Amino acid sequence: MHTNKKKIAVVGGGSWATANIKMLADNTTEKEIFWWMRNVQAVEHLHKFGHNPHYLSSVEIKLPKQNISVNLKEIIQHADIILLNVPAAFLKDALTGITPADLAGKKIVSAIKGIVPDENLIIGEFLNRKMGISFDDFMVISGPCHAEEVALEKLSYLTIASRDTDLAAEFAGMINTRYIKTIVSDDIYGTEYGAVLKNVYAIASGICHGVGYGDNFQAVLISNAIRELERFVDAVHPINRDIKESAYLGDLLVTAYSQFSRNRTFGNMIGKGYTVKSAQLEMNMIAEGYYAVNCLQEVNKQYNVDMPICDAVYAILYRKSPPALEMNNLAEKLS
């Protein structure tokens, strides 16, 4: 990265993008922030009132009007660093018209906790294979952190993972604030897949709640989930990692237990009998785990990891297997 004032473009218009804009703006390192979102009305509202109308609308946005736009090419051409914040299912769509040349020489940070559908690739792999981004220029931001709590300035910890830990530390220095602490890691695969899997386990947790299981069972489910997560990330990328760190276990716990969790909320509705379509329509937000569990079935064909929780969620969401029956069968496999 250059040593002058950094220019950062945030790509996406949802809750997490809004929270990331707030962290970047509240952090005191000198920088210029740009923001892309696809929704024209939301951009107009931001220009007029300085608030995102649909997500975290209490957060005050003080960016100059010309720095918020629906034109992605224009927004990213200014940037040294691009922070991707669109749900994985819509990433290819959002990047339509963006070429490897547009991204050349830039550092890319993914705040996305998902897998790109059809490609079945985590974000680092997708950018590497399809957009020519070197892993040396790529970072992941993850950890147990709900956008809603960032809006309230509740103390939160984020992990920045990169093959280049100096780069990760430099980016961490651009987002830490009174309420955000940062941790640097070199585990891109574990951090990305850990975040993908915890979304699926949060759906499982919500389904269990929806069909009537209590806290006792949920604790068993989650302790099995962290073991399943560890088996999978160890199979995909076997390095020495401590699964109890907050980017893995911490993220699983927050998403499985929090009132703010999109994935748990979605699972709860499924457990209560909503169809996938109706649960999605009811939520203005995206439950990444829904898309991810389908991709994981494909990815796991290479690894053959025993993943009974993911299999149960997949059967419920994609094979219309009754949630109560599926959870009953799963319960027999847990320990």
Ligand SMILES: NC(=O)c1ccc[n+]([C@@H]2O[C@H](COP(=O)([O-])OP(=O)(O)OC[C@H]3O[C@@H](n4cnc5c(N)ncnc54)[C@H](O)[C@@H]3O)[C@@H](O)[C@H]2O)c1
């Ligand atoms: N919300 C959080 O607390 C949080 C925390 C960490 C990471 N993340 C991750 O951030 C990413 C973004 O999630 P979010 O929580 O900000 O989303 P959100 O649920 O708050 O908002 C949904 C986003 O999806 C976009 N969207 C919906 N339908 C679309 C479509 N058809 N085409 C294109 N875009 C569409 C919306 O414009 C909006 O930007 C996800 O990968 C999520 O896992 C979220």
Ligand SMILES: O=P(O)(O)OC[C@H](O)CO
């Ligand atoms: O808990 P969810 O499903 O809203 O996901 C949000 C974040 O990933 C929590 O760290």
